[in-house]
Amino acid sequence: MILRGIAASDGVGLGRAVCIREESLDYSAVTYSGKETEKARLQSAIDQFNERTAHMAEHIRKQVGQKESEILTGQIAMLADPFMLSQMQESIDNGSCAEAAVDAICTMYADMFAAVEDELMRQRATDVRDVRSRLLSILLGTAGVDLSDLPAGSVLVAQDLTPSMTVGLKKENVAAILTATGGKTSHSAILARALELPAVLSVSNVMEAVKDGDGLIVDGGEGIAILNPDERTRNEYLDRQEAFLKQRAALEVYRDQPTVNADGKQYSLYANIGSVKDAEAAAKSGAEGIGLFRTEFLFMNRTSLPDETVQYEAYKAVSQIMEGKEVIIRTLDVGGDKAIEYLGMEKEENPFLGYRAVRYCLDRPELYKVQLRALLRAGAEGHNIKIMIPLVTCVDEVRAARELLEQCKKELEEAQIPFDKDIALGAMIETPSAALIADLLAKECDFFSIGTNDLTQYTMAVDRGNAKVEKLYSPLQPAVLRSIKNVIAAARDAGIPVGMCGEAAADPRLLPLLMTWGLDEFSVSASAVLATRANIRRWLSADAARVTDEAMSLSTATGVEGYLAASVAQ
Ligand code: PEP
Ligand code: MG
Numbered sequence: 001m002i003l004r005g006i007a008a009s010d011g012v013g014l015g016r017a018v019c020i021r022e023e024s025l026d027y028s029a030v031t032y033s034g035k036e037t038e039k040a041r042l043q044s045a046i047d048q049f050n051e052r053t054a055h056m057a058e059h060i061r062k063q064v065g066q067k068e069s070e071i072l073t074g075q076i077a078m079l080a081d082p083f084m085l086s087q088m089q090e091s092i093d094n095g096s097c098a099e100a101a102v103d104a105i106c107t108m109y110a111d112m113f114a115a116v117e118d119e120l121m122r123q124r125a126t127d128v129r130d131v132r133s134r135l136l137s138i139l140l141g142t143a144g145v146d147l148s149d150l151p152a153g154s155v156l157v158a159q160d161l162t163p164s165m166t167v168g169l170k171k172e173n174v175a176a177i178l179t180a181t182g183g184k185t186s187h188s189a190i191l192a193r194a195l196e197l198p199a200v201l202s203v204s205n206v207m208e209a210v211k212d213g214d215g216l217i218v219d220g221g222e223g224i225a226i227l228n229p230d231e232r233t234r235n236e237y238l239d240r241q242e243a244f245l246k247q248r249a250a251l252e253v254y255r256d257q258p259t260v261n262a263d264g265k266q267y268s269l270y271a272n273i274g275s276v277k278d279a280e281a282a283a284k285s286g287a288e289g290i291g292l293f294r295t296e297f298l299f300m301n302r303t304s305l306p307d308e309t310v311q312y313e314a315y316k317a318v319s320q321i322m323e324g325k326e327v328i329i330r331t332l333d334v335g336g337d338k339a340i341e342y343l344g345m346e347k348e349e350n351p352f353l354g355y356r357a358v359r360y361c362l363d364r365p366e367l368y369k370v371q372l373r374a375l376l377r378a379g380a381e382g383h384n385i386k387i388m389i390p391l392v393t394c395v396d397e398v399r400a401a402r403e404l405l406e407q408c409k410k411e412l413e414e415a416q417i418p419f420d421k422d423i424a425l426g427a428m429i430e431t432p433s434a435a436l437i438a439d440l441l442a443k444e445c446d447f448f449s450i451g452t453n454d455l456t457q458y459t460m461a462v463d464r465g466n467a468k469v470e471k472l473y474s475p476l477q478p479a480v481l482r483s484i485k486n487v488i489a490a491a492r493d494a495g496i497p498v499g500m501c502g503e504a505a506a507d508p509r510l511l512p513l514l515m516t517w518g519l520d521e522f523s524v525s526a527s528a529v530l531a532t533r534a535n536i537r538r539w540l541s542a543d544a545a546r547v548t549d550e551a552m553s554l555s556t557a558t559g560v561e562g563y564l565a566a567s568v569a570q
Pocket of ligand 2: 390430451453454
């Protein structure tokens with residue numbers, strides 16, 4: 001059986017399905033089995049919780065840091081509180097099953113913490129809620145798959161792949177990824193590419209069609225998966241996998257070559273990252289800098305806000321890994337498709353048009369300033385850090401962010417803490433409004449970076465993760481191309497550098513246009529660095545200009561796509 005979806009990350013993977021199903025914490029069917037049995041069930045669940053949490057904490061300590069792991073060890077300490085345990089036991093004495101006792105007592109504590117003024121205390125409410133759900137899932141036997149302990153050759157099958165699921169993921173054990181939702185630029189796709197794992201997304205009914213242990217072939221380039229393939233098909237795809245890996249290996253010759261076009265014009269080729277760990281992969285990939293550090297990942301996978309020190313250490317670490325090369329760090333881009341549970345943001349009718357990114361941060365200056373201070377501090381000591389604001393729509397937002405930045409500088413100065421006085425502040429151009437007023441924004445910004453993932457979504461009014469409208473979602477739509485051209489021209493007129501960190505920066509079809517218009521910097525996923533360099537090196541300026549003229553004379557996306565695909569293939 002062939003399953004079709006969106007080709008999100010290239011490569012061929014063969015293996016066995018591991019399905020990650022949403023767990024239900026409904027315990028209404030559980031019957032009370034007497035005081036002693038329920039208390040024993042509770043104790044055994046707590047023991048299992050402690051063992052698993054200690055294991056996770058150790059993993060996070062090694063991968064992320066001591067401070068982050070303390071959030072988990074803190075949860076163990078919370079459950080060790082004899083008062084909390086005795087309240088749960090009392091609830092059992094009064095006739096509740098272990099699940100109901102855990103639910104009632106944890107909810108009581110969570111509500112109590114949530115009502116307190118102090119931000120730190122309020123964050124403990126999130127911790128208690130987390131303890132509640134994990135204890136319930138142990139009691140109900142629905143505890144999810146442990147992604148840090150997958151058998152080799154696992155094909156992950158999930159509704160969606162969230163960053164928190166991938167915390168402990170061992171890449172070498174995963175053959176491929178299949179999900180029921182998501183598009184080419186959704187975060188699961190970006191994660192898959194960062195991990196260099198083949199992925200097909202938005203496969204309809206995948207959760208119903210696939211069972212644990214089913215054989216699967218995933219062709220991330222074609223956007224198909226084959227369920228329980230026969231021997232002949234398996235062999236055919238093993239050959240394709242080998243060919244793909246050979247092709248990738250052939251790009252190695254470009255690792256130490258400069259990023260210049262065929263007549264020697266130089267471009268910057270950077271990588272996009274989401275963590276300190278990704279920076280290591282970026283450094284190895286041959287990237288000449290970081291064009292986008294998505295800092296929201298630093299805020300996810302935890303139960304409270306990372307403080308200034310945690311953030312400062314992370315930004316400094318990335319800069320050190322990149323050995324002082326330019327590192328563009330985007331401030332928190334929360335909301336839309338990037339949920340951070342402990343911030344307790346309300347559900348919205350239109351999250352992509354709602355309270356998110358810079359809008360949220362400017363509304364919470366106490367939170368935003370922590371990040372700005374950490375960035376300013378990390379920019380000291382020769383670290384080449386630039387700050388980038390996401391989802392800018394008007395000049396006031398840039399001015400307000402700059403104003404906060406100036407306040408932070410003053411505070412640091414007074415406290416005699418070293419920081420980068422001249423740190424650059426730039427804007428992501430990823431909304432139609434920003435693209436239309438690029439000339440005005442250019443006067444307020446030190447640089448631009450074009451975010452085509454959102455620019456395409458907002459220009460075309462298509463949800464970037466909705467497979468049903470995927471046909472319209474293309475950066476090669478004439479409307480999006482005109483917008484990109486306008487932004488680059490505005491930056492050039494104002495004399496500020498302009499890059500692109502949306503996924504389109506790695507699209508070989510778009511390269512001649514971007515080169516002709518004068519884009520300075522291409523920022524792509526680590527896995528696309530060498531291919532992009534190879535593609536840039538192929539183009540003569542005159543050929544790229546001719547192709548650009550022809551492409552811009554066409555009036556449909558299919559026309560542009562067909563023409564550019566043929567030009568690139570020549
Ligand atoms: C973009 O919108 O193009 C972008 C790079 O940001 P993100 O994908 O994180 O929204
Ligand atoms: Mg964006």
